[in-house]
Amino acid sequence: MKETRMVRGLMVLVLLVFAVSAHAGEVYKLGFSGAITGPTSDAGNPLSKGIEDWFKYVNDTKMLGDDKIECTIRDDQYKTDVTKRNFEEYLDEGIVFYLNYSTGSTLGLKMDFEEEMMPTVPSSYHEGNLVNSNYIFIPVATYSENMVALAEYVTKNHKGGTPKVALFIHPSAFGRGPVDDTKKAVAAGLDMDIVEVVEHGKDLDNSAMLKRLMSKGVQYVICHTVQSPVATMLKDAMRLNVNAKSFGEEGKLTFLGAHYTGGADLIALAGDAAEGFLWTCSYNLTTEDNEKSKKQLELAKKYGRDDKAANSHNYAAGILQAQIPTEAILRAKKAGLEVNPENLTKMLNDMANGFDSFATVGPVTYSKDDHVGVDVVNIYKADGGVFKAINSIESEYMKKLRAGM
């Protein structure tokens, strides 16, 4: 009698354990490798916080029901060899989706993503990521789209003849990438004269370069680099009194820049010299004070982030980078499919009816032929120490270039 009771009790216990484990749901493993320290970590650090916070939010609010996302975040210090090691370890752990960071490592690991058939969202918006790639999904408009959009903005708003432009770029694959596309856009009919392409170094004084550009009649400088060299150049331009007070002011230089050139960091570094700087970005800024920015600030507050991280467009970039796989998982579950790399790739390729993110200025859409999420960029202008949206633009010429004219 006693033995029978014990056996029954044991059976009930086993059933309970099974029931609890069945109720606990699935755990989907993801991995992120990025520059949390080291070069470019001023962008990578808040970006990683955005990723971390969004996945915490997904799990805390039971967005996936009983299922959970477990995203391992590792620092690669901007070193491609470390990124590769991280990626390989993530594969061993059985990830279903991968988040990468730099242009160099995304280009370097592109074939690995193909071989492993691993859907990947990088923080790099380099157009070259899309060449011969089926598994890389860029979150927002590419660097080329940003730069060509700025060039289009210049040609539309310039008065009097063909605008003379200099491109001020980072001396790397990241910096050089959009130059060819801008030149192609000019060859395709964009009415602009690219007088010079300047690859900057670690310059303490840009007087010689700025004077040279002025002597060649340059009117606009479009930058594609990071904030620090742009800030030094803007301060020198203000000292030499060659910076335009209004767009296209005659005899002066109007400065514009793509994605990583602007934001709160530029204003922190350049101060008053940043006033009037025009900057493209696909992310919604918290200085816009709209519903979207309120959601971003709430998320940051919920997870105890400081003001600097909460208001960073790189924090928004991290949120979006995490929202993309979350959306793919939600859609796979809704379709009754197993959550694995193959099905998540399929979900993204079928995401023509995209989703709205509070982090961005436009909807996130993908298709088999279009692996760029948000196509629109906002043009922000530095005004009174903050960037304010003045326009929204989608590059027409990049569409033409991608369509092969």
Place this chain on the structure above:
Amino acid sequence: MVYFFQIVVSGIVVGSIYALAALGLVLVYKSSRVANFAHGQIIAAGAFITYFLTVDLGVPIFFSFLASMVITFFLAMSVERIFLRRLIGEPIISVIMVTIGLASIIDGLIYLTPFGTENFSFPAFLPTTPLTIAGVSISWTQLVGVIITFILIGGFSWFFKKSTVGISMRAVSDDQFGSMSVGISVPRVFGLAWATAGLSAAAAGCIIGNITGLNFDTLHAFGIVVFPVVILGGLDSIMGAVVAGIIMGLIQQFATGYLDGNWGLNGTGDVAPYIVLLIILLFKPHGLFGIHEIERV
């Protein structure tokens, strides 16, 4: 002509700052024959200490600047005491490897703070309107940077030539065993060399940070950027660092002003100083002011 003179002024400004940043390398080499690969990290640390004192503790920037030089003086002295003192008498390559390790350790420590990953800038404390004479302009930041550079370099030159401690440091540089035999404390001299290098690095960090903004990667890169200056001037010559710094600054600015953008050339401002460096070293392998040692066996 304004264009030409603007480039001359910019070249002198950039060159002077290079000279100041190079000074710390020269000071350490002059006494211990060691190339310090952690110099850039000390430059960055000096700039961040000044920022922290000014912005977070509200200390007036002039006193923060002085305090950061004092702090890095003792910081560098401690580094020498803890990590390098025990390597006296060991092969130079071992000491150089330790400085590379030190650079990694300081990197790691700075990455633990917000300074490792965020951008900052010093609050404006100088007039923003530049000084302009006959169309040639120089910002107050640059002018003050140049003045501080020449004060420090003048001070160190006097120190090494006239003061007893400075002469004993030169003696240690020439012959460690000979110096010990006349009662000079070699460990003390090494400590002092590192300390003075730390002091000059802090000054360089503040001046560079005031121009470029405070970004760790940008700041610590200057520890490497100024190596050609030290090699051109002669590894153990303060005057060499000044002359080579200004030569490098002028070549860089003239190449940027007159070569870049013409005949398909680009980035010559970064390359030209190295080409000139190689040519000069072909004729003067010890640099412009370096000591040519003759060993007789």
